[in-house]
Amino acid sequence: MLLAFSIAPAGPGDDDSYAPAVAAALQVVRGSGLPHDLGSMFTTIEGEWDEVMPVIKQCVDAMGPYGDRVSLVMKADIRAGRTGQLTAKVDRVEGLLRE
Template sequence: MLLAFSVAPSGTPSGGSRPTDASVHDAVAAAVKIVRESGLPNQTDSMFTTIEGEWDEVFDVVKRATEAVGQFGSRVSLVIKADIRPGYTGELTAKVDRLESVLEEQG
């Protein structure tokens, strides 16, 4: 499965003050660190982090990343999109490779 997710805090963290620039980069960094330490294939872009793996292992990572972000606010927003295709692996890059191949053929 490929799972893309975006997680962000809102509200004031307990015991702290809210940053004035409304940036969430520290919270996102905490989430991405958990994803990268999981050992699962992953990539992060400006909007989402995508993870590849089996159902239980992917959702475990998303849960832990969400809990880490929860430390930065009183509330957490989580967006998930999944491509569930049993029997396929390496799709994190293979899907893009197939697309690029078609684009090259079309010139």
């Protein structure tokens, strides 16, 4: 599965930036060893259900110190038996654009 998620604490930090909280969550994602991509609005992670969902929970837990509430938005592309889709989907579209 590919799972795109956006996560944020209830309010920005002292410098009006979510960057420290996002960095804490991204550190969890990187530590998972799963393929991932950081975008300006969403982070996408690739793996099986049982691999991805614990990482999402750990990201929520990592946000805890930055606010008393955490907002989480997720969108998943679930295709059994597929791997490498984090880049393959983009590669297919880019190939069509080159034609």
